[in-house]
Amino acid sequence: MTKIVFMGTPDFSVPILRMIHEEGYVVAAVVTQPDRPVGRKRVLTPPPVKEEAMKLGLPVLQPEKLRDSQELQEIIALKPDLIVTAAYGQILPKNLLDTPPLGCVNVHASLLPKYRGGAPIHQAIIDGxxxxxVTIMYMAEKLDAGDIISQREITIEDSDNTGILFDKLSVLGRDLLKDTLPLIINGTNERIEQDHSKATFAHNISREQERIDWSKDARVVFxxxxGLSPWPVAYTTLNGENIKIWSAKMGNTSSKEQAGKVVKIHKESFEIVAGNGETVEILELQPAGKKRMTSEDYLRGTGMKLSIGDQFE
Structure with a gap:
């Protein structure tokens, strides 16, 4: 039976690892990122893939930096037939890429060559x-530039945020890999070179990208x-205080007021005008120092009086 080393870290990778194990492949090792402090109390927390591997009784390696590590030598010594990665979070060195006879394949959450990089799901939604x-691809030394083996597409709905689409693409990636692995193993898979002239990049989200610019069109803001929910979450300011905006929808109001002004208040939401005169209706938010809440709770809250004409920056 084919011996596989699996490399992945977040929730996205968990169904993929579970499928490989359930299909009866020999998982020689699971490689994931080290445990990290999480939350305000900085509790040391294992990544989701480690938790799944422990449930399945699989050996786990967690190098801080894979290149030149002892763990790298351990992986090579395992002599895997195939390495499968899914949102692992580190670049694989050439001596590892060259190790398995069946190659190293990656489950990437975009239709390559579009959105190479670490935030393809965020960027696809942000770009509208x-x-x-999902693309199954051979890994190369250059980021997400390897030959394409298989692809499967999905429609992005207005009701999707990054969290929802993350889950959908995780399942899509699991199913596509399940169908593709036998082809890779018996050597009948396709191998299509990417059109590098059409490559676009989805770099990790910067703090600057999180701030809302109300002068842009309402659809762009929406x-x-x-695209930034539920992480890292877009934010705006009101009276100098940061407010995270967790959830919104396109509003039904048009206005000639200055972009960023509150132009309509409902019982359960409020509308802010954007640069093209259309509005964004705010459904969930989080004032500085407080918990995430519905707009209805925010509008009811003491000391949080919101009025028509208030200006978000």
Missing amino acids: EEKTG NQIR
Whole structure:
């Protein structure tokens, strides 16, 4: 039976690891990122892939930096037939890429060559894409530039945020890899070189990308909010205080007021006008130092009086 080393870290990778194990492949090792402090109390927490591997009784390696590590030598010594990665979070060195006879394949959450890099799901939503998908590809030394083995696409709905689409693409990636692995193993898979002239990049989200610019069109702001939810979350300011915007929808109001002004208040939400005169309706938010809450709770809250004409920056 084919011996596989699996490399992945977040929740996205968990169904993929589980499928490989359930299909009866020999998982010689699971490689993931080290445990990290999480939350305000900085509790040392294992990554989701480690938790799944422990449940399945699989050996786990957690190098801080894979290149030149003892763990790298251990992986090579295992002599895997195939290495599968899915959102692992580190670049694989050439001596590892050259180790397995069947190669190293990656489950990437975009339709390559579009959105190479670490935040393809965020960026697809932020850019207002109507579809995205998953690519199974051979890994190369250059970021997400290897030959394509298989792809499967999915429609991006207005109701999708990054968290929802993350889960959908994780399942899509699991199913596509399940169908593709036998082809890789018996040597009948396709191998299509990417058109590098069409490559675009989705770099990790910067702090600057998180701030809402109300002078942009309402649809652009709406896509930004859902593209950054539930992490890292878009924010704006009111009276000098940061407010995270967790959830919104396109509003039904048009206004000639200055972009960023509150132009309508409902019982359960409020609308802010954007640069093109259309509005974004705010459904969930988080004032500085407080918990995430619905707009209804925010509007009811003491000391949080919101009025028509208030200016978000």
